[in-house]
Amino acid sequence: MADIPKKTPLDSELEAARRSIHTDGYPMSIGELTNLYRDGELVISPPFQRLFRWDDSQKSRLIESILIGIPLPSIFVVQDEAGKWELVDGLQRVSTLLQLQGMLDPKEFPSLVLTETKYLPSLEGAVWESDTQPSLTSVQRLDIKRAKIDLKIVQRGSDPKTKFDLFQRLNSFGSKLSNQEIRNAQLVGVNPSFVAWLNEIANRESFVSLLRLPEADKAKKYDEELALRFLFLHSKSNDEILSIRSFQDELEEFSVGLASSFSDDVKHRLDEVFGKTFDRLQAADEDVLRRWDAAKNRFTGGFLNTSFEALAVGLGYLITEGSWSRQDLRAAAIEFWNEPEMTGQFATGKSTEARLRLMVPKGRKILSS
Template sequence: MNAEERPASLEEELVAARKEISTDSYPMSIGELTNLYRDGELVIRPAFQRLFRWDSDQKSLLIESILLGIPLPSVFVAQDNEGRWELVDGLQRISTILQLQGLLTDPHFPPLVLSATKYLKHLEGRTWAKTPNSERALSEAQKLDIKRAKIDVKIIKRESSESTKYDLFQRLNSYGSPLSAQEVRNAILVGVNPAFVEWLQSLARRDSFVQTTALPDKDVSAKYDEDLVLRFLWLHRATDTSTASLRQFQDRLEAEALSMARRHESDAAELERVFSETFDLLASAGGANVFRKWDAQRARFSGGFLNTAFEVIAMGLGYRIARRETFRTDILAAARELWEQEDMTTRFATGKATEQRLSLMLPKGRVLMALH
């Protein structure tokens, strides 16, 4: 067996994997990090900044910790090709510090007004500077204490691969973070192509998509609408829909998302054409009913949004539109036929894994939505 045929040893895998990521680490004061942000050398992408969602008590507890000298966890940044640092992990902490100083550009986050904490009851109502609405500013000594407090900064150097940066962000945010899969995805995609993320979000806000999916507020807050858009953009044109090709579905979706972000400028117009035409047709044909289950006994659609119906109806129709082939326009009739098929009860109800379900539903939709 020659070297090319011999399976890699653990040590060889370690050597290869370590080449994928290059890091550095050193402590910086809050004042230094603040200056980097002011100078545009520490970047918080707009789509990432919208994930900032600590409440006033959580923010005040962080400031209490800084004032008491309690060490803060490390923050992670990724160096871009221009040498700037893009925030990868530590959004809540860094954004709180910037909001306290009145430096966040997002109008949803005015300068922070602190709340009383367990050890510092007199933080109540305190601000960084005196304002017409607040005369209870922190003292100059207290502000210097904050500026001089240290945070350990882990730097992912620019020679590291994008996929490795993505994987690192996922891992960091699996340790107790409440971010959804799509929020994590967006946070790293903005470092690849922020225009792609803004575009993805604009598709999720399209009236016809909102009308047909009719997702509850909690799902929209967790960016599940954007997750569905991303799934549609990939799967409506997937050439291989076998279970094997869809295995480790979340990893595949993330890889496809990165690929789409890189090709955004060349692919966006055609993808938007297919997306818009598909959901405009679905909205005009039946609105939210197209993604609900048909209740034959009551002769009506009932319940809420179902992934199964989305995968069959939307992706089946999108497949035909993308290929510029004829398709059915009696969409509600097609939706009823879907649920009247004998295999739908067992296939729908047995809780199959995502890749198993998709390998069944995607081909079904392509046949169902064809004009016979």
């Protein structure tokens, strides 16, 4: 009789990971999927739907693929405690199909007018159904409704953090979503109120004024990521800052935990420290999160993570700890930039973790001196 292999640590890790997520899957027609959405059994949360960014040519290519019989990639849903399915991956495809059929809010998503495609140039100008303009025929509409799409279902009872990780992995194999867009879309499934609040604080007047991010960065939700970074870092001790090894992974774990435990008390506490920090920095100088140019005797250039981590995170920590901090924040920022190691290309080639280990303690030291 062959010896039974001894269980390894990897075997134990595999068993634990497999127990944390339960899945099922089967093909479903587009018509059935549409009916689920219409009946409220397929949920696309509003913050998630705002990530719907395909242009009309991309949408038309999807319809072309269906009509000529090209199989569609799987979509992923998670089952909530009420048995409903929440869309996790496949937003662009599902939303295109719903928009084509006039199922989405017409104020945000007018009826889709198709464009010509490589194999079907006569799609140009066609809509789902109309008596006054070119439209798909009843046969073509039935072909679309009867086309099958494979569903992968993460069943209720799965670990919410595993669901978050699933969404992140699915959207890292070629998606153009930013880290924060991916994060927001899944956090909606944990606590939509938290996502709405994160958007609210990222739009605080002092925060917006200090960052003045390009519109492209704001469209990618980088302002919300910076707000989340502040929440993550501001209460950590210097030793905890030094122990950060994988910043994005730890930020994601923090965000899920905060969203899960988000309450009125937590909201009030974080609102207060966030508001005090950025209101005080704006009052000192709305350019204070930029580089100090001694020759020009002013702050110049664009927003810098370096200043944000040293000054905003540092000030937030002192406010949270109830420690005394300098009132002359503008002078403190100038002092920070006059440090010998802050000249030249100080941050070039440094990882986020390495930069944090340098900047956060340095900023706190200067602000508390």
